[in-house]
Amino acid sequence: NAAANWEVRMSRSRKIAYYYNRVTKESTWEIPQGIDPTKIKGYGEQRDGNPQESGAGQIRASHLLVKHIESRRPSSWKEVRITRTKEQALALILAYRERIEKGETTLAELAITESDCSSSKRGGDLGFFGRGQMQPSFEEAAFKLEVDQLSEPVWSDSGVHLILRTQ
Ligand SMILES: N=C(N)NCCC[C@H](NC(=O)[C@@H]1CCC/C1=C\[C@H](COP(=O)(O)O)NC(=O)[C@@H](N)Cc1ccccc1)C(N)=O
Numbered sequence: 001n002a003a004a005n006w007e008v009r010m011s012r013s014r015k016i017a018y019y020y021n022r023v024t025k026e027s028t029w030e031i032p033q034g035i036d037p038t039k040i041k042g043y044g045e046q047r048d049g050n051p052q053e054s055g056a057g058q059i060r061a062s063h064l065l066v067k068h069i070e071s072r073r074p075s076s077w078k079e080v081r082i083t084r085t086k087e088q089a090l091a092l093i094l095a096y097r098e099r100i101e102k103g104e105t106t107l108a109e110l111a112i113t114e115s116d117c118s119s120s121k122r123g124g125d126l127g128f129f130g131r132g133q134m135q136p137s138f139e140e141a142a143f144k145l146e147v148d149q150l151s152e153p154v155w156s157d158s159g160v161h162l163i164l165r166t167q
Pocket residue numbers: 063065072073116117118119125126127129133134135138156157158159
């Protein structure tokens with residue numbers, strides 16, 4: 001029952017840490033009997049909600065944005081005046097998602113020609129960001145993703161996005 005067999009994990013649902021024994025595969029909410037918690041891997045490092053975040057609670061992501069006529073700024077490098085409807089924007093995003101999921105292309109490739117965000121030129125890369133920087137709906141979706149996971153369509157005031165968490 002050595003401390004070395006245990007590690008701290010983050011419960012996604014309850015957003016609190018629990019203890020997992022790699023050998024016995026048991027998990028428990030309480031600190032295991034007779035174990036010095038400071039000797040358990042990951043003790044005290046956990047961040048809110050997602051243990052993979054870097055120390056500063058930052059993640060890195062890329063996105064593909066399709067704007068529509070109700071976007072907060074219905075204009076982009078691609079189109080001076082964007083008039084597609086929300087339904088049309090969603091249809092585009094779903095078609096892109098299908099092609100990425102099939103492995104026909106990548107989000108970065110598509111972002112370069114199709115994204116209505118200036119990050120398009122960088123394959124959609126937004127760099128690292130922490131909480132409080134992006135619009136709430138975008139942040140909530142991005143911080144739920146595992147690394148290399150592609151989001152479902154995400155709506156923000158900017159339009160509809162596909163988000164790929166990269167780090
Ligand atoms: N890295 C940051 N912290 N940059 C500030 C993000 C501001 C934030 N932006 C958003 O939440 C959405 C989701 C991602 C892109 C984005 C919107 C818009 C496009 O929509 P529009 O504003 O025309 O409605 N693109 C941007 O902001 C770009 N500077 C993103 C970017 C581009 C190149 C390099 C890095 C980041 C917000 N609070 O509005």
